[in-house]
Every structure is written in structure tokens, then in C-alpha cells.
Amino acid sequence: MSIFFLNWIFLLALFPVAFFWLRRAWRIYARQDFSEVALKRGVPPANAERYAPYEMVINLVGGVVMVGVLVAVLGFQALERQDWIAIAGSTLWIKLFASFALSRQAHGLGPKKKASPPEKV
DSSP, X not given: OHHHHHXXXXXXXXXXXXXXXXXXXXXXXXXXXXXXXXXXXXXXXXXXXXXXXXXXXXXXXXXXXXXXXXXXXXXXXXXXHHHHHHHHHHHHHHHHHHHHHHHHHHHOSSOOXXXXXXXXO
């Protein structure tokens, strides 16, 4: 009985996840809002518009897959429990890793270098 409730909780959690990912893709594409592109510690990179198409595609694909899983499970009952959990879980982790990798690429991989003081003449 507890597995049943855990499955429903996981399934219901897909709604806000899909909503936020699709909303983020919409903000990047339609509104040209780059404030949430490749965030590292809550700060976008200096050239966020360069990485915006990649972030938009990552969020769009993840959101569409989640909506597809929701439609397949609730609308058509076309997926077995193990199948939709595997698809949704894999999509969640792949999207998180892809966004993390993009943010590290956008901000640089190494620690920030301090600016050297100006030379005295």
C-alpha cells in the first residue's frame, strides 16, 4: 500500500517540475529573459545570451518528456509503473546534470582569478 502512495506522490510531483522547466524555456525564448541561464550560486554568467539556446533546449526537452509521461500515464494509461518511473527519473537526472555542466562551462571550470593590482610607474 505504501508503494502505491509513493508512486502517486512521484507522479503528482511531475506537474510542477514540468511547469517550471517549460516556463523557464518560454522565458528564455519568448521574453529573452536570461536571468536564469546557467546559474552558478544564483548568478548568471556575464555572457548569458551565448548559453541561452542550450539552456532553453535542455529545459524544453525535459519539460516535454515530463508532460509526455503525464499524458501517457494519466490520459492513455499506456505505460507500466516501472516504465514511467524509469523515464521520468532518467529525464530528471539527465536534465539536472546537463544544466549543471552548462553552468560550469559558462562560468569557467577553475576558480576565479583575482585581478592583479595596477602597476605603479
